[in-house]
Amino acid sequence: MNQNWREHAACQGLDPEIFYPVEDDEAVPAKAVCAVCPVKVACLEYALSGRERDGVWGGATERERRRLVRQRRRTA
Numbered sequence: 051m052n053q054n055w056r057e058h059a060a061c062q063g064l065d066p067e068i069f070y071p072v073e074d075d076e077a078v079p080a081k082a083v084c085a086v087c088p089v090k091v092a093c094l095e096y097a098l099s100g101r102e103r104d105g106v107w108g109g110a111t112e113r114e115r116r117r118l119v120r121q122r123r124r125t126a
């Protein structure tokens with residue numbers, strides 16, 4: 051997948067630590083950044099494609115992405 055979207059990532063230069071919360075309720079700061087990120091959809095799709103397991107991507111935690119994958123499987 052083309053990864054040009056990374057150039058427009060709102061998280062560029064930010065502390066990567068906030069994107070790897072231990073618990074989902076610690077993901078609030080990361081989600082706030084993702085919420086205003088112009089490449090949120092591309093980022094989420096990249097992570098959902100299975101390339102990224104850990105961390106917050108496209109505003110979704112690992113657990114939330116697993117849920118999304120399950121929902122998509124059910125509706126496919």
Ligand code: SF4
Binds near residue numbers: 062106
């Ligand atoms: S959606 Fe979030 S994790 Fe993805 S590029 Fe944007 S700010 Fe970074």
